[in-house]
Amino acid sequence: MTPEALSGLDLLDTAVVLVDAPLTVRYLNPSAENLFELSNRNVAGVAVAKLFGGDGKLTGAIRYARSNNCSYTEHDLTLAPGGRGKLHLACTVTPVETDHDGGFLLEFRRIEQQLRIAREERLLDQTQANRELIRNLAHEIKNPLGGIRGAAQLLDRELERPNLHEYTQVIIKEADRLQALVDRLLTPHRLPQLTLLNVHEVLEHVRSVIGAEYPAGITIHRDYDASLPPLMGDREQLIQAVLNIVRNAAQALQGEGEITLRTRIARQVTLARRRHRHAVCVHVIDNGPGVPEAIRERIFFPLVSGRADGSGLGLTIAQNFIAQHHGTVTFESIPGNTCFTVLLPVNGDDEGGRMKAEG
Ligand SMILES: Nc1ncnc2c1ncn2[C@@H]1O[C@H](COP(=O)(O)OP(=O)(O)O)[C@@H](O)[C@H]1O
Numbered sequence: 484m485t486p487e488a489l490s491g492l493d494l495l496d497t498a499v500v501l502v503d504a505p506l507t508v509r510y511l512n513p514s515a516e517n518l519f520e521l522s523n524r525n526v527a528g529v530a531v532a533k534l535f536g537g538d539g540k541l542t543g544a545i546r547y548a549r550s551n552n553c554s555y556t557e558h559d560l561t562l563a564p565g566g567r568g569k570l571h572l573a574c575t576v577t578p579v580e581t582d583h584d585g586g587f588l589l590e591f592r593r594i595e596q597q598l599r600i601a602r603e604e605r606l607l608d609q610t611q612a613n614r615e616l617i618r619n620l621a622h623e624i625k626n627p628l629g630g631i632r633g634a635a636q637l638l639d640r641e642l643e644r645p646n647l648h649e650y651t652q653v654i655i656k657e658a659d660r661l662q663a664l665v666d667r668l669l670t671p672h673r674l675p676q677l678t679l680l681n682v683h684e685v686l687e688h689v690r691s692v693i694g695a696e697y698p699a700g701i702t703i704h705r706d707y708d709a710s711l712p713p714l715m716g717d718r719e720q721l722i723q724a725v726l727n728i729v730r731n732a733a734q735a736l737q738g739e740g741e742i743t744l745r746t747r748i749a750r751q752v753t754l755a756r757r758r759h760r761h762a763v764c765v766h767v768i769d770n771g772p773g774v775p776e777a778i779r780e781r782i783f784f785p786l787v788s789g790r791a792d793g794s795g796l797g798l799t800i801a802q803n804f805i806a807q808h809h810g811t812v813t814f815e816s817i818p819g820n821t822c823f824t825v826l827l828p829v830n831g832d833d834e835g836g837r838m839k840a841e842g
């Protein structure tokens with residue numbers, strides 16, 4: 484790196500550290516000096532591992548970038564620069580030419596680690612509470628339902644006037660419908676039937692269903708990353724989960740608007756307290772009015788609905804199914820842009836480490 488290039492780094496807002504091939508620190512830009520509370524004068528030539536402390540992930544990231552000769556981002560670093568308090572950072576390592584040997588440019592960004600973990604834990608607890616509530620409710624409904632149906636059948640046989648059969652048939656049919664609903668609610672507790680599948684298969688299925696339900700006025704765009712790896716999943720559950728999310732988007736549009744189904748790969752993500760090297764990321768985006776302010780905090784709870792004829796179960800079921808795949812559902816919403824994000828880990832890829840509780 485030339486002196487001009489170095490002075491360019493001086494102006495950057497991002498914290499940048501230049502490292503030599505033997506993994507010693509060569510230079511910190513002013514933002515990095517600020518972030519790490521270190522001075523350039525004292526750190527030149529000090530080993531990266533020694534200066535930044537931490538658990539070896541940073542040097543691991545540099546070695547990875549070196550052996551693959553590519554940029555690499557580590558999303559979850561805990562460093563203790565100069566032996567002081569912990570910093571939670573993400574770091575992108577890029578191999579660069581230096582005047583003697585190959586070196587590395589490290590860009591650091593703070594991540595709101597604490598916030599993220601707290602949110603994850605809340606989501607996980609909420610999912611478990613939801614499941615229990617639904618299970619209990621479903622059982623409470625299931626038992627009397629059997630009695631009602633049986634009694635209607637007996638009555639049906641005893642009735643003399645044929646036009647009265649119509650009424651018993653309504654009772655029996657409605658009892659069956661409720662039974663099917665209850666069974667659906669209880670299915671999250673069956674174990675997922677895992678097969679290797681492509682998430683685009685799931686999305687295409689959902690697209691055709693919604694396309695048939697909402698023929699005019701609603702356009703569904705596809706923005707698929709064709710290089711996504713397959714994942715292990717329960718096809719039916721994933722279809723149901725995504726369908727519930729896309730159907731909500733279609734309903735929010737009230738007959739007119741656009742939905743985008745977008746897929747991307749996400750790297751180094753922590754889902755349900757497990758770290759994964761790769762996850763498949765599905766965004767369902769609509770340009771409708773947005774999630775009503777009053778129910779934003781609770782839309783994943785059962786029976787919470789913003790629609791007069793809503794059951795308030797769609798997102799609860801979606802969340803349960805995704806949670807069974809060790810994934811997460813989150814959303815961001817402003818009027819004109821609502822995005823539901825499903826993250827699903829790519830199996831066989833799990834780094835196995837449960838996150839340590841921090842702080
Ligand atoms: N894409 C969206 N745009 C606006 N509101 C949404 C969207 N998705 C969900 N919601 C809100 O979340 C509520 C809960 O959704 P859901 O659990 O599927 O229950 P239901 O659809 O039966 O009301 C919806 O009633 C709606 O108010």
Ligand SMILES: [Mg+2]
Nearest residue numbers: 727731797798
């Ligand atoms: Mg719904």
